Amino acid sequence: MSKIVVDMGSWKTVLSSVSKNTNLMDRTLIAISKKRGKVVEIGEKALSKFRELGEEEIELVKPIRKGNIMDAELMAEYIRKMLKKLELFQLRKRMIFILPAQLGGNLRSVRKISQLLGLSSSFIQNPISICVGSGLRMDEVDARIIMDMGYEKTEVSLLSFQGVRKVIVSDLGWSKVERFVENFIRRDRSVRIDPESLEALKKFLGKSISDEEEVFMKGVDLSGKPVKFVVNLGELGNEIEFFLRDEIFKLRKILKDLPVGMVGSVLRGCVILSGGLSFLRRVRRMVEETFNLRVKRVKDPAIVSVEGGKLILRDKALRRKFLMEI
Known part of the structure; x- marks a missing residue:
């Protein structure tokens, strides 16, 4: 069975084949012909098609907004076209979705996507895959704060060895x-x-x-x-x-009303910084000064989640603990 890890973002979507160890990344955009009502291109090519033919002929759709799947059918068509580019010819495929810690309606959407594609599927929460993908262990006692600063939102999660303990979401992106x-x-x-x-x-x-x-x-x-x-x-x-300092300060509320016994663990831990916005100059320093904690920024925020997902799949203990059926 071919296993594919999928990280769907508002800006980019990444598909990674576990067996071939290859990643395919493209913009989360879909070009639809207004005359035929069909998908004609996806990703960067969708944007090029829109610029070439204009809004009179092409509707440019963003199927994901602020980390939430807005149209499961269009997203299924997007993934179908991405799978063809990966050239996976096995009949049986299993999709492992990387989903936000705050699931919202995404679980229902990926269930529908799986049905439309005829695939079995599971999911892993994004902060856990980021933690593992950044090289840190999930079986250590000290807590970690995962700050994923994406295109349309920032999700801050408090992790312990048991998993996600607390989540806050901001429109900072x-x-x-x-x-x-x-x-x-x-x-x-x-x-x-x-x-x-x-x-x-x-x-x-x-x-x-x-x-x-x-x-x-x-x-x-x-x-x-x-x-x-x-x-x-x-x-x-x-x-x-000056603008970001106030926005980052608001994220400190993740430290309020911590579960009993976690205060010392948080102080010994660190903040793992991911997402495209984390590479904006001075952001790392601002997070360090605001949280008064060590900050580790991941090397490649574009693929850290899918790489973490693949590591979880290869580790029996992590797989049993963090791989959830849809």
Whole structure:
């Protein structure tokens, strides 16, 4: 039987074959033909198709919002197309979904996806797969705080060797930072930044570069005229840090009303930082200062969950404890 680990995110979805040890990652986007009502492309190709043909012919759909599956049928079609790209020809397949600690309606959605695809399925909670995928053990006594800072939300989970003990969810994510940057530039320069320039700016903000460095961006002024303008990365970074400090401080409520006997364990433990937003400059330092705990940032937040899921599948004790049937 072929086993596939799936991590579905608002920004990207990752499928990983356990037997072939290969990962396939793409944007969580679906292009639908308005004339035929059928899916024509997924991922980055869906975005290209939308840009090529325009909104008159193509509807661009995001099937996942803030970590929640909004359309199980479309997501099933997305996964079906991804499976073809993985070139898995075994008739029997088992899907292992990585799901948020706060399940919501996702369990019902993945059950429907499994039925549509004709596959048996299980799930692992995301903070557990991140912990294992980051190289830490789940059988140690000390607690860990898993902070997964994604595109549309941040999920903070308190873990012990027994599993997830407490969860809080915030709307802090890259999308919120994007809106802050767009509004800041609009107020400061009277310019609406171009989407491609915004994507490039995000990459600059994730690098360790001089605070005096400046980059050229494109946009349009209030009259709609195309313009080029300069952004000082240090100045913008300071504005973002001021904005983020309040947002990160709100996440401290995970430490309130801790279960009896866990206070010392939490203080001896650490914060594991994952998700795309975790690589924004200064975020790690802000989390360390706000929580007053050691912070370990995962090396590759894009695949840490599926890698953790595969490690759990290979370990009999972890599999029995954390692999849940759907």
